[in-house]
Amino acid sequence: MSVFTPFALPVPPVIPDRRVDIRDHGARPGGALLNTRAIAEAIQACARQGGGHVVVPPGIWLTGAIHFRSRIDLHLEAGAELRFSQNPDDYLPAVLSQRGGVMIYNYSPFLYAHRCEDISITGAGLLNGQGQSWWPWKHSQPGMSSIQGPDNFAALRTPLEERVFGTREAGVRPVFCQPIECKRVLIEGVTFRDSPSWTLQPVWCSDLIIRHSTILNPPSLFSHNTDGIDPDACRNVLIEHCVVDTGDDAICIKAGRDEDAWEAGIPSENILIRHCEIRSGHGGITIGSEMSAGVRNLHAHDCTCDGTDTAIRIKTKPGRGGFIKDILIENITARRIRHAAVELTFHYGDTLEKPPDPKNLKHVPAVENILIRNVRCDSAREALHLRGLPGHPLKNVTLQNLEIHAFQNPLREAMETLREERVILHPLASPDILRHPPEIPATVAATRRVADIIEAPEILFPPEKRPMARRRVIPVAPAETGPARLRWKPAPGAGTVRPMSLRIVAAVDERVPHQVDVANAATGEHYGAIDVLYACPGQVFELALTTEQTAASLRDGLSLSVKNGASPLWIVAPGPNAPDAILPQLYADNAPPTLENFLALFCSAASLQPCDWMEICVLDGLFDWAMKGRKDAQQTVFDHLDTFLHPGTGQRENIRSHPCDDEAGGPESTGPFAILAALAPGHPALRFADEGFEKHLRPGTGTIGLNTIVTESNYNIAYPMMMMATEAGRADLRERALRQLEVARERLTAPDDLYLRHFFDTGEKTFRNWSRGVAWYYLGLVRTLALLPPKERPASLVAEAGRVAAWVTRHQLPDGLWPCFLKENDLLPDSSGSAGIAAALALGVRHGMVDASLLPAAAKALDGLMTFMTHDGWLRGTAQSNKRETHHMDIQRSSFRVIAPWGMGLFAQLAAALDH
Structure with missing residues (x-):
């Protein structure tokens, strides 16, 4: 079938061999002085001579709209940057333009030509649209309804002279480059960045x-x-x-x-x-x-x-x-x-599910003769x-x-x-692609065996909860209901079987203890149990198997059931947004860990956490590596935020897996808005954080938290509040963020102790010296102060950063880590708390708040944490609980630990802070 007839290539423009330098008409580099008039005069002078090349030499040249004349080439030499003004008035008066297929008068496109012939933009320079100031208009653009709505200007046949915008109130953004009714146009070699639309x-x-x-x-x-x-x-x-x-x-x-x-x-x-x-x-x-x-x-x-x-x-x-x-x-x-x-x-x-509007059926396009x-x-x-x-x-x-x-x-x-x-x-089998999966090294892929067949009983999912990121889930239920079964197909050319660990990943929040019994699916032989004290979405649980158990599992499959309690434990199954790394699998950790394998896994959907204190640990780690130029980290930051905030498809759940799409989800859930504010200070979703702050404001203290103040408020409240204040220029939020830190210092610290929680009504303090609580307190303190110029940081809070640094290093274990509760050295280390404390130390040194002599303590912690790293990049060693009951403390003394992506986020922050 033939659907295509070759056609002639376009004719390039003909530009006279004449050069006009914008400096000769008064243009000045540096990015501070506006050069709109100078560039316009250079174009006019060149046009009066019959046309030629208007040259932009190396340097930063601030400008408003540039209007072409016939036979003009705008040539940007290597090293030249045309930086377009962020002031909308620099694109007035309004000109004939087009938006969304409809002709209007609006702000001038940054690069504009109307009925010109033989024009071009060439060279090796940069055209920087500085679109950051324009993009928030998307969320308040009433004028666009007259362009895109059902009763738009075109449909109403509104005369062109009445279709006038060009005001902030209308909110219709200009196009970056728009030649209209032009002949012979060339754009070659240049780079366009950050367009307004x-x-x-x-x-x-x-x-x-x-x-x-x-x-x-x-x-x-x-x-x-x-x-x-x-x-x-x-x-x-x-x-x-x-x-x-x-x-x-x-x-x-x-x-x-x-x-x-x-x-x-x-x-x-x-x-x-x-x-x-x-x-x-x-x-x-x-x-x-x-x-x-x-x-x-x-x-x-x-x-x-x-x-x-x-x-x-x-x-x-x-x-x-x-x-x-x-x-x-x-x-x-x-x-x-x-x-x-x-x-x-x-x-x-x-x-x-939505049929087309019947009134539109008289204008149905014809789509035909398509060859792909x-x-x-x-x-x-x-x-x-x-x-x-x-x-x-x-x-x-x-x-x-x-x-x-x-x-x-x-x-x-x-x-x-x-x-x-x-x-x-x-x-x-698994749509890894939905959130930019990591490039898994071959040695990692070879040691991971994802279950090929997964069966589970039909059980109603709790109606009040929702799986994160629309992931598919299956229940691990009591044995009398029916076990979940995992099976593996024979692997071609499989070699010697090595001991492997079973991995499963929690899909929703579960605060009731579960014991997951693991048995051979054919013989019923009991292989062991996974003791789940507290499951949060994304948390990884493991059970080590012997060589014999591994071989039998690959042959016969495994059955999983919960022993304690009637409620099932919901785990991630193959489906949308679920990379292989978080699916039920057997894994052999038979090679040394590397930081690169860690980062490849971390910079992917595998690290996604609920949009609360867990996710800000991850987002900060991703953002730190993104700022170092790591492309997969940059993409994953956007992917994670996209999951929660994308118009029409984004969804958020609070810490208990309850939907909270139209609110922040409580004081524990405002942390992720720090990174949103850093990347998009005008984003409308920031109102959720603002509303959350107001909803939980305690009268008389100026702090967020109606009856308590907790250590995580430094990280989840003061830090995003200060980020929003810095990016939006809000003095009110700045003062409230500092007040939050001051009250936390007054109510939660003692000369040699730090408490997780203070009750305002009774004065009671609880959870003394819990390492993850120490990490939140210290990391939030340092990150909040780091957003201020050094001279504007309150002396009392800078002194507190130094005091805490000295205190934590005194209680550091010989292996460089910290136990679940500081000063109780009979307990084994907690990798997440240790990573957070060390990250705060390193960041404190980097930002001049902590004596540089303490930096080796952070480096020692990183070395110690690498011993908890798996070859495929997971960080083991996170303690499940901060409770002091006998059963919980016994587990803290045992080697049983879990993998938590929030701990990986804290480790990523530490590694980035130490990376030179």
Whole structure:
């Protein structure tokens, strides 16, 4: 079948060989003085001479909107940065623009041309949009309802001269670069970063070339609608050798929306996309959804997509009208696709349960003659999502030579003439891809055997609870109800069996003690028990097996049941957002641990914790390594926050696994908002933390906590409060954060003791010298003060940081760690408390609050903690309880410990603080 006819490449612009330096017209570098007028005068002077190259030399050049003239090349030399002003007034007066397929008057695009010929942006420099000040407008943009709503300007046929925005109140963000009705446009070699909204959106242009350029925008949780390259109703287009890493669609072909587009009647056509690298975003190679004037004759080939929502996406909906036809997409390599590898849908913005609005059925687009071939995808949630509309099917779609690994079955609905030739779909046992899994070293993969078959009794999940991150769960129930069974298929070429440990991971909070009995599934032989005092989501429990038990388990399987209590223990099973590392498995720890293996595991979905004190331990560790430039840490920070806060799909549970999507979840749950405030100080979800602070404010003390103050309030309240104060310039939060620290110092400390909790009404103090409580107190103190300039840190609190440093080092064990309760050296160490204390020590030294002579104590702790590390990166040795009852204390004296991702987060903070 032929759906594609080759077409000629676009004609490049012709620029006269003339150079005009912006410095000759008054431009001054440094990033402080605005150079808008100087750059405009340089362009005008060059244009008066017939055109040429307007040169931006090395340096930082602050500017507002730049407007092109015909035959002008804006050339950025290597080392040059055009830094665009964050003041909206620098993009006035309003100009003719387009947003969402609708023509309007709005703030000028940063780089703007209207009805120009022969224009270009070239060189090796950077165009920095400083979009951080614009992205929060996404959450308050009433003007967009007149563009995107059902009664938009186009639908109402509002005269163009009445479609005027360009105010903060309207909140309609400008586009970064938008030539309109231009001929012969070239963008080559430059880098665009931090766009306010869509990055490159040529409209009604012909002979457009975009090549060897880079677009860098953060993920969509923060940089909303920052599409990469969006040719809109353009003809003769070449996009090649570009790198796009952005917060929305990467390369997206559009053709206007609804009445405006139908009236103009200008389709996007003759488009060639090749040799592009797409690193993140929503859609990789995308068409739509604004395509009302039609898209035809598109050829995309030899591109890669890594970590996008979809690799190939054609999206439209009833009401758009127009057509998408004669499309060839081939030779595409995709990795770690979060949703569908290939999606063709008439249901953009709808769900499977929501039918289209009947009034839109008179303007149903035609999607036909689509050929997709030679596609390889190593992992996706869904292989194919092909969904037409009853009575309006997708027509003449051919899929050739596709090989896709996916978790969910493909969807094919309302298709007419679907041809599939050599389409190979491999089922995935676990959708690691949904949260950027670590690159597991071969030596790690070889020692992990995830259960192939998992069976469990049908038991009603507690209706008041919810599994974190929509993970699938199974119950480990009392034996009389029926055991959970784990089975392993024979491994080809398996060698000598070595002793392995059974691992299971708790899926929801469980505060009733459980004893998990583990037995041979065939013979019933009892292999041992896992003593669960307290299970929190993500906590890993292990039971060591002998060589003989391991061999029998691989042959016969294992049965798991709880002995104590009637309630089941819910554990993670294969399903969404569950990487192999947290599935039921046997593991052989037969190689030395490495920090790199730890970081590979930690920078993944395996470290996800409930959105409370546990997750802030993890987020701080990820953020510390992200700030050191570690890419997987940077991505995982966004992935974790995306899980909790993504519009429409994010969900949060409190410390007891109860849903709390519309609130912070209590004083223990405000910690994660510290990192959200650091990355997106204008994010609307920060109101949950603000509301939580107010709800739990104790009158008369100025502290958060109605009847008590606890050590974790330093870390979970004072620290996020100070971060929000620093990023948003809020003096009220700053003073309240410092007050929280002062009251904690007054009520929780003694000359040689530190208490976890103080009751205001009785004066009682409890949980003396619990190591994790010490870690929270000290880490929160240091991190909060570190957000202030040294001269603004209260002397009393700086002195307290030094006092605690000396106190904890006096009670450090010879192996560098601290026991579950400090000064009670008959108890074995607690790895999470030890990591947190040592991290606070190292950070205190780094920020000048602690004498540098104490830094070796932190380094000694890191060495001691490495002895608790497994080869695949888990950190063992977390104590389960802070209670002093006999049974609990016996366990503290025993070698039984668990793996807790929050302890890994504290260890990551320590390792980052010591990393040079």
